[in-house]
Every structure is written in C-alpha cells, then in structure tokens.
Amino acid sequence: MDTDSRPKVVDTEVVVIGAGQAGLSTAHHLARRGLTPGTGLVVLDGSPAPGGAWQHRWPTLTYGQVHGIHALPGMRLADADPERPSSAVLGEYFAAYERRYDLRVRRPVRVHRVLDDQEGRLLVETDHGRWRARALVNATGTWESPFWPNVPGRTAFLGRQLHTADYRGPQEMRDARVVVVGGGTSAVQHLLEIAPLARSTTWVTRRPPVFRTTDFDPDEGRRAVALVDRRVRAGLPPRSVVSVTGLPMNDAVRRGRQDGTLDRHPMFDRITPWGVAWEDGRTVRADVVLWATGFRPAVRHLAPLGLREPGGGISMDGTRAVRDPRVHLVGYGPSASTIGANRAGRAAAREIDALLAGERPPSEARTVPSDAPIAPPLVAA
Numbered sequence: 508m509d510t511d512s513r514p515k516v517v518d519t520e521v522v523v524i525g526a527g528q529a530g531l532s533t534a535h536h537l538a539r540r541g542l543t544p545g546t547g548l549v550v551l552d553g554s555p556a557p558g559g560a561w562q563h564r565w566p567t568l569t570y571g572q573v574h575g576i577h578a579l580p581g582m583r584l585a586d587a588d589p590e591r592p593s594s595a596v597l598g599e600y601f602a603a604y605e606r607r608y609d610l611r612v613r614r615p616v617r618v619h620r621v622l623d624d625q626e627g628r629l630l631v632e633t634d635h636g637r638w639r640a641r642a643l644v645n646a647t648g649t650w651e652s653p654f655w656p657n658v659p660g661r662t663a664f665l666g667r668q669l670h671t672a673d674y675r676g677p678q679e680m681r682d683a684r685v686v687v688v689g690g691g692t693s694a695v696q697h698l699l700e701i702a703p704l705a706r707s708t709t710w711v712t713r714r715p716p717v718f719r720t721t722d723f724d725p726d727e728g729r730r731a732v733a734l735v736d737r738r739v740r741a742g743l744p745p746r747s748v749v750s751v752t753g754l755p756m757n758d759a760v761r762r763g764r765q766d767g768t769l770d771r772h773p774m775f776d777r778i779t780p781w782g783v784a785w786e787d788g789r790t791v792r793a794d795v796v797l798w799a800t801g802f803r804p805a806v807r808h809l810a811p812l813g814l815r816e817p818g819g820g821i822s823m824d825g826t827r828a829v830r831d832p833r834v835h836l837v838g839y840g841p842s843a844s845t846i847g848a849n850r851a852g853r854a855a856a857r858e859i860d861a862l863l864a865g866e867r868p869p870s871e872a873r874t875v876p877s878d879a880p881i882a883p884p885l886v887a888a
Contacts, residue, residue, distance in 0.1 A: 509737035511641055514635075515635045515637070515878075516630065516637045516638065516639045517549075517636065517637065517638050517639070518628075518638075518639050519536055519543055519547060519548070519549045519639070519640050520547040520548065520640060520641050520642070520643065520863060521542060521548050521549070521619035521641065521642045521643070521859060521863075522549045522551065522629070522631050522638050522642075522643050522644070523537070523548070523549070523550045523551070523643075523644040523646060524551050524554060524575075524631070524644065524646060524647055524808075525551075525553075525559070525575050525608075525645065525646035525647040525648060525838070526550055526551075526554070526557065526559060526577065526601070526605070526612045526614070526646075527558075527559025527560055527561075527601075527646060527648050527838065527848075528838065528848045528849070529646035529648065529837040529838030529842065529851065529852060530550060530552070530559075530644070530646035530805060530837070530838075530850055531550075531559075531579055531601065531604055531605065531610065531852075532579055532580055532837070532849045532853070533644045533646060533835075533837050533851075533852035533853075533855050533856055534548060534577065534608075534610050534851050534852075535580050535581060535608055535610070535645075535677070535852070536580065536853045536855075536856030536857075537644075537856045538608060538610070539840040539856075539857065540710060540856055540860045541562070541612070541683045541860075542859075543673050544608075544609055544610045544611040545611035549611045549613065549615040549620060549633070549638055549640070549730065550610055550611065550613065551612075551613050551614075551633060551638075552612050552613065552614040552616065552701065553614070553617045553647075553651070553871060554614060554615060555614065556595065556598060556599055556602070557598055557601040557602035557604075557612070557615070557687070557748050558598030558601045558602070559597075559648065559650075560594055560648055560649075560650035561594050561597035561598060561601075562594050562597075562598045562648060562885055563672070564592070564594045565674050565675050565676050566594065566675065566676050567592075567598060567676040567677060567700055568590065568592065568593050568594070568696065569589060569590055569591060569592060569593060570587050570589050570590075570591055570592070570593045570597075570718055571589025571590060572593070572696070573593045573664060573745050576597075576867035577849060579600075579604050579849070580608075580849055580852070580853070580868055581608070582603070582607060584600050584603050585759075587600075593596070595622070596672075598734070600804070604849060607716060613824070614853070616634065616635045616636075616737065617633055617634045617683060618632070618633050619632045619633060619634065619808060620632050620645075620808050620809075620810070620811050621735050621808055621809055621811060621812060621834075622811045622812070623641060623706075623811075623812060623831075624639060624886070625674050627641075627645050628641055629641075629642070629651050629812075629833055629834070631643070633706040633756040635728070640660060641833065641862070641863060642833045642834075642835070642859045642863065643833060643834050643835070644835045644836075644855055644859070645806065645809060645834065645836045645837070646761065646836075646837045646838050646845070646848075646852075647804075647805040647806065647808075647838075647868050648804075648805060648838050649801075649802035649803060649804055649805055650671075650672060650802060650805070651669040652679075652802050652803045652804065652806045652813075652877055653671065653672040653798075653800075653802050654800050654801050654802055654803050655670060655798055656688075656798070656802065657777075658778055658798055659776070659777040660777040660778035660779055660780075661675055661778050661779070661806065663778065663780050664778050664779070664780060664793075664796065665780045665781065665824045665868070666781075666782075666793055666794045666795055666796065667794065667796075668795070668796045668797075668798065669795070669796075669797055669798070670797075670798045670799075670800070670868045671689075671693045671697070671797070671799045671800075672786075673799065674697065675805075677697075677700045677701045677703075677704050677705075678704070679702045679717050679794060680704055680705045681704045681705070682704070682705070682706050683706060683795050684705070684706050684707045684709075684782075684792055684793050684794045684795070684873070685701055685705045685707070685708050685709070685711045685793065685794070685795045685796075686708075686711060686782070686783055686793045686795070686796045686797070687701070687708060687709070687710050687711070687793060687797045687799055688711045688712070688774075688796065688797065688798050688799060688800055689712065689798065689799030689800045689801065690713065690714060690716045690754075690771075691754075691799060691801060694710065694712070694799035695716075695760060695763070695769065697760055697797060697799055698710055698763065698768055699760070699769075701797075702724060702763075702768045706794075708768060709772060709783075709791050709793070710768075710769060710770065710771050710772060711771070711772050711773070711774055711775060712771055712772075712773075712774065713773075715756065715856055716754055716864075717753040717772065718753060718754045718756050718760065719752070719753040719754060719755055720754075720756055731842070734746075735840050736793030736840065737820060738820065738840065739822065739823040739839070739840035740822060740823060740824070741816075741818065741820075741822065742815075742816025742817070742818045742819075742820050742821070742822035742829075743816075743818040743819065743820045743821040744803070744804075744818070744819050745804065745820060745840035747837060766777055767846075773785070775791075777797070778863055779799075783796070788849055796864045800875075804836075804839055806821065806836070807841075809821075810835075812828075812831055813830065814828050814830045814831060814834065816830075821836065821839070823836065823839070823840060825851075825854055825855075826839075826851050826854055826855040826858070827844065827855075827858060832862065833862065835855040835858065835859065837846040837851045837852050838851070
C-alpha cells in the first residue's frame with residue numbers, strides 16, 4: 508500500500524525556476540528549440556504576478572529613472588511613460604510577453620529544494636507539487652536574498668531598521684533622522700528622494716564611492732564582466748557588475764553632491780540604541796537605519812546538489828554549473844545585467860538542447876560573448 512502522502516511527481520524535460528528577465532529569456536529560447544511550455548518546459552515563479560523583481564520595487568522609482576534595461580528577446584518595450592512606476596511598466600511588459608509566447612508560467616510556486624533522484628534526473632520539490640526534469644535552469648536572481656551586515660549593537664537599536672527590499676518610498680521617512688548604509692545606486696537613489704522630507708540624512712559606506720564622470724563604453728563593460736566571470740569560474744561568490752563600474756553621474760547626483768546630501772561618511776563601528784557610533788567618539792542619532800547593502804544570489808534551494816565550491820560560490824562554465832552539467836544558472840554573476848541575461852538565456856538553451864539530444868555540451872561556453880556591449884544596471888544595491 509502506498510503511504511506516501513506527497514504529491515505525485517510530474518515528469519518533464521526542463522524546469523525553469525524564476526520568471527524575471529533571465530527566466531523568461533531562457534524559456535523563450537527553449538520553446539523556440541521545440542520544448543512545449545506547460546509539458547516539456549515548466550516555468551515556476553515564486554512571485555504573485557508577472558514582473559520578476561521589478562514588481563517589488565518602491566513606487567517612486569519611475570521607469571524614466573531606470574537605465575540599462577534591454578527588451579526581452581522577440582518583443583520590444585516601446586512608448587512606456589517615463590513618469591510611471593517601473594514596477595507597473597515592467598510588470599505589464601513581462602505579462603504581455605508571457606501571453607505572446609504562451610509560456611504558461613505557474614505562480615506563485617515556491618521551490619523548497621532540488622534533489623538528484625539518483626536515476627539521472629533532478630527532482631524539484633515545491634509547495635505546489637513535484638517535478639522531475641532532465642535539466643534545470645535557475646533564474647531566481649537576488650531580490651529574495653537581501654544582505655544584512657552583522658554590525659555590533661544592531662539588535663539593540665530602538666528605532667526602525669529596513670532593507671532596500673522593504674523600502675516603499677520617501678514618505679515613510681518624513682521628519683525622521685535617517686542613516687543610509689551602502690555604496691550602490693540604490694543608496695544614492697534613496698538619499699536623493701528622502702533628503703527633502705527627512706529631518707536629516709547620513710550616508711555611510713565601507714569604501715569611498717566612485718562616481719563615473721565619463722560615459723560607460725563597451726570596452727569597460729567587457730572588462731567589468733570579465734572580472735565577475737573570473738570570480739564565478741574560480742568558485743567564488745559573484746560580485747555585481749555595477750560594483751566594478753562605479754556610480755553613474757547625472758544632474759540629480761551632481762546636485763546631491765553639491766548640497767551635501769551625498770557627502771559620504773566611513774562605516775560606523777557599532778549601533779547604539781539611539782543611532783550609530785564610531786571608535787573615534789563620533790555619533791549620529793537616528794530614527795531609521797536603511798540598509799542599502801545589496802543582495803546575494805537566491806540559491807539556497809540548490810544546496811542538496813552540492814554545487815558550492817570551498818570558496819563559497821558555485822563554479823561556472825558559462826551558464827553551466829561545473830559540478831552538475833544538468834544545472835544552468837542564468838542571471839548569476841556575469842549574466843546579472845539585463846542584456847547579459849538575454850544572451851545567457853540563449854546560451855543555456857543551446858547547451859540544454861545538446862544535453863537532451865545526448866550530446867556533450869561544449870566546454871568553456873561564454874555567458875556573455877567577448878564583443879557584447881554591456882550596460883551597467885542603474886538600480887542595484
């Protein structure tokens with residue numbers, strides 16, 4: 508008698524986890540290679556609606572503030588109102604894309620873990636069933652894995668602490684003394700819109716920020732991607748492309764530097780119940796500490812596969828995990844930009860197609876071709 512109360516396993520060819528830019532791009536290319544969405548190709552998304560991580564961005568981040576967004580393959584993003592929230596514009600665009608290509612995304616589905624079924628397939632266990640696949644594309648991005656630094660005294664703070672992932676706009680900072688921690692573009696954007704409403708703002712970073720005073724050209728893009736690619740090939744945790752490109756300069760940033768909003772302070776040494784403090788005796792009182800300290804890849808569900816290297820990252824050959832060629836990570840490391848995700852999706856689909864056909868995937872596949880133009884994402888923590 509079968510006493511297993513778990514849902515029955517559904518067999519498929521490929522499971523794609525995540526329906527943001529990387530997941531939709533890869534699903535599109537897999538479908539073009541003959542896999543049928545919904546049966547041979549299953550796309551699972553943990554978010555409640557289309558739009559990937561964009562649907563969770565703060566409402567005051569308008570589409571006109573976002574640069575470096577590249578269209579999904581086969582469908583232009585045109586005539587979008589720059590004054591509308593980016594979450595609405597990109598949510599509608601992703602939804603239209605899913606409909607046009609009939610990708611049949613299942614949502615919200617939370618993936619708990621991915622296992623080797625010991626018979627050559629991968630078992631994907633979720634809160635809405637189990638799928639067994641010959642190959643897996645992980646396109647979960649980073650939004651659901653915010654990084655909170657471990658700073659002495661953090662639990663003793665009597666004010667409010669939140670992360671960029673929780674931020675809903677400047678109105679909630681009205682008349683507050685706000686400390687913003689982080690050296691990325693999200694921190695800069697938070698400061699610029701909070702400062703006019705807050706009682707005071709203080710910007711704190713571990714390293715002095717570097718503002719770009721020149722245009723970002725393709726050669727610099729290739730160098731930035733190469734640095735990130737070198738890390739993931741070595742099995743080290745990836746750094747974002749934006750971390751090696753510097754902060755983009757625009758009129759609002761220039762004004763913020765001139766009026767003092769973007770005066771940077773070194774990282775404090777501890778948090779007190781009433782604010783932050785440095786070893787030299789300086790203190791700043793705070794009602795809110797906003798951690799714009801970035802995100803880490805959301806790959807915990809892959810832990811049972813043992814993909815991590817001693818350095819803490821997943822060693823990659825192109826999009827393929829070195830420790831398991833059935834697993835591809837798209838939007839990880841050098842393919843984290845939107846154009847990188849598009850190109851990586853096509854590369855992953857090509858290799859998976861070869862795997863399903865019984866061919867040996869080519870070695871040293873590149874996530875982003877050496878001649879690819881790379882645009883740095885403006886929105887990054």
